[in-house]
Structure formats: C-alpha cells, structure tokens
Amino acid sequence: MKALAARRRHPAALIALLVVGLITVGGLFAVLSPMQRAQAGAPQVSAQDVEAGKKLFLANCATCHGANGQGTKTGPSLAGVGAASVDFQVGTGRMPLAAPGVQAQRTEPVYFNQTQIDQMAAYVTSLGPGPGIPDEKYASGQGGNIARGGEIFRVNCAMCHNFAGSGGALTRGKYAPPLKDIEGKHIYEAMVTGPQSMPVFNETNLDPEAKRDVIAYLHFLDKNENPGGHALGNFGPVGDGFFFWLIAIPVMLGAAVWLGKKAA
Structure with missing residues (x-):
C-alpha cells in the first residue's frame, strides 16, 4: 500500500497525467471546434491537386507573391492565408490583379475555372494552415435567422457597408464594396479572411451559425x-x-x- 502511494506521488506520474490531459483536451477541441464544423463540407485535395496548383501559381502568381509564396515588395506572403482567401480573391476576379491600385476591383473571374481555383487553394494551404473553404451548410444562408443576421450586420458591418449593404467610402481612396448579389460562400470567406481593410471575424468572434444568419440577411436584401x-x-x-x-x-x-x- 505504501509502495502504491509512493508511485502516485512520484514526479513522473504528475507529468504523465498532464500529458494525457493535454492530449485528451486537444483531441476534443480538434473534433468539436467550430472551425472543423464550418469546413466539414470543404473539397478533399490530393497530392496531384497540390502539384497542379503549384504550376498554376508559378505561372500566374509568383511574380508578385514569390516563387514559394513568401511575398515580395509588390505582394504579401501567402503562408497561412488558407484556401478561403484564394477562393475569395480568385473566385471574385480580384486576383490576378488587373492593375496596380489602392484596392483590388471585383471583376468576372475569366482566368480560371473552379477546379483550377481549388488546385491553387490546395497549394497555398500546403504553405501553411489557414481558414478553409466553408461548408455549404453555413455558406448558403439557408435556414439562417434573418432577424438575428440583420442585428449582427448592423452592429459589425453597417458602419462600412451601409445598413442595406450598399457599400461606402473609406480612407485613402479605399471603399467598402456593395454586397448585393454576392455568393454566400464568398461572403463567408471574406468574414474569415478579412480582405483589404476589412477586419477578420474568426470563429471566436462570430460562430458559423452567426455567419449563416448574416448571409441569410444579405440574401433577403437581394430580394427585397x-x-x-x-x-x-x-x-x-x-x-x-x-x-x-x-x-x-x-x-x-x-x-x-x-x-x-x-x-x-
């Protein structure tokens, strides 16, 4: 009995217990975290996708962002921006940048199809983990609470985008773009990546359900x-x-x- 008590008081036992606790908590967080829920429907990628994305990146993006995405004087580093940033910037035609300016203009994405965008996103994700492409369950806005979404939007977004999402002027020639007829996926991606002057609304600020409510509100305005x-x-x-x-x-x-x- 005394030997058992001595083993319990041994310093190694305390360390082992701490390690087991950390592994357990980390595993539960990885499984249950909102980030995992929000990205549950994201497309699966393969090594072939990453390689194809790298070729596209070197041909179209490396001039500004560097051969390894490390950034240059004309373009920021892409390590850690995640697939969501690539899908938003390229999917809305903001990238490749049409012309130098204080803000990238939204245009029709004529350079790449969705498969190619996904491949470039896979390559950029390999440079460092970041926000992934959201699950359609949240990005579509379907089933969202429109009234709650309106409240969240007016508190967090209306000061720049206007209460009706009409956009507005910012400092130094920048502007908050209008939000009419924007695909829900791109609204969600903008919230988690914070393009241009926009702040980042991560899962701690606004959980996936809250983002879905905001998207539902903006889609309601489209039909209003x-x-x-x-x-x-x-x-x-x-x-x-x-x-x-x-x-x-x-x-x-x-x-x-x-x-x-x-x-x-």
Missing part, C-alpha cells in the same frame, strides 16, 4: 423590393439630399421661372 419607388442606392439621407439639391430643386426652380415668364 422598395415599395416607395427608386431606392437611390439605399444611402439614406445623404443620397436623398444629393438628389434634391442637384436635381429636384433646380427642376422646380426652372419650372417656376418658366411659368413666371409664361404668365408675363
């Missing part, structure tokens, strides 16, 4: 009609004032002058 006539871009009183000062008031003054001359 304006019963009051032309929406003027949904920019609120600024847009209304611009319209009245530059168009409506001059038209009314011109009509008044014309009527006065007719009466005379």
Whole structure:
C-alpha cells in the first residue's frame, strides 16, 4: 500500500497525467471546434491537386507573391492565408490583379475555372494552415435567422457597408464594396479572411451559425423590393439630399421661372 502511494506521488506520474490531459483536451477541441464544423463540407485535395496548383501559381502568381509564396515588395506572403482567401480573391476576379491600385476591383473571374481555383487553394494551404473553404451548410444562408443576421450586420458591418449593404467610402481612396448579389460562400470567406481593410471575424468572434444568419440577411436584401419607388442606392439621407439639391430643386426652380415668364 505504501509502495502504491509512493508511485502516485512520484514526479513522473504528475507529468504523465498532464500529458494525457493535454492530449485528451486537444483531441476534443480538434473534433468539436467550430472551425472543423464550418469546413466539414470543404473539397478533399490530393497530392496531384497540390502539384497542379503549384504550376498554376508559378505561372500566374509568383511574380508578385514569390516563387514559394513568401511575398515580395509588390505582394504579401501567402503562408497561412488558407484556401478561403484564394477562393475569395480568385473566385471574385480580384486576383490576378488587373492593375496596380489602392484596392483590388471585383471583376468576372475569366482566368480560371473552379477546379483550377481549388488546385491553387490546395497549394497555398500546403504553405501553411489557414481558414478553409466553408461548408455549404453555413455558406448558403439557408435556414439562417434573418432577424438575428440583420442585428449582427448592423452592429459589425453597417458602419462600412451601409445598413442595406450598399457599400461606402473609406480612407485613402479605399471603399467598402456593395454586397448585393454576392455568393454566400464568398461572403463567408471574406468574414474569415478579412480582405483589404476589412477586419477578420474568426470563429471566436462570430460562430458559423452567426455567419449563416448574416448571409441569410444579405440574401433577403437581394430580394427585397422598395415599395416607395427608386431606392437611390439605399444611402439614406445623404443620397436623398444629393438628389434634391442637384436635381429636384433646380427642376422646380426652372419650372417656376418658366411659368413666371409664361404668365408675363
């Protein structure tokens, strides 16, 4: 009995217990973490995909980002940006960059098809782990709580993108782009990667369900009609004032002058 108690008090027993505890907690976190849930539907990649992606990368991206994705003076390092960043930047036509500027413009992705984008994403992921392509369960917005998504959007996003997702100006020539008719996958990827001046909303800030609610809200706005006539871009009183000062008031003054001359 005394020998058993001595073994329990042995320093090695404490270390072994600590190691077992860490392995157990780490395993549970890997299985149950929101990141794993959000990426459960991501496409599986192979060594062939990585090799094909590397060839595409060297031919189209290495000039700015370096032969090994380490970055250069004209392009940042891609280690750790993850597949989500590649899918967003290339899938929305922002990359390859059409022309130098303070902000990459969204265009039609004419250079690569989705298979090629996935291959480049696989190669960039091999440079360092990062956010993966989200599961369609969350990225589609289907089943999301529109009202909750609206609340989350107004608290976290409306100051830049406008309450209706119409976009807005930022500093030094940058801007928050409009969010109308954006694929849910790309909205989700933008939230987890933080392109341009946008902050990163990782799984600790907004879990996958919250992101799905935001996507559901934005898709609801896509279908929402304006019963009051032309929406003027949904920019609120600024847009209304611009319209009245530059168009409506001059038209009314011109009509008044014309009527006065007719009466005379």
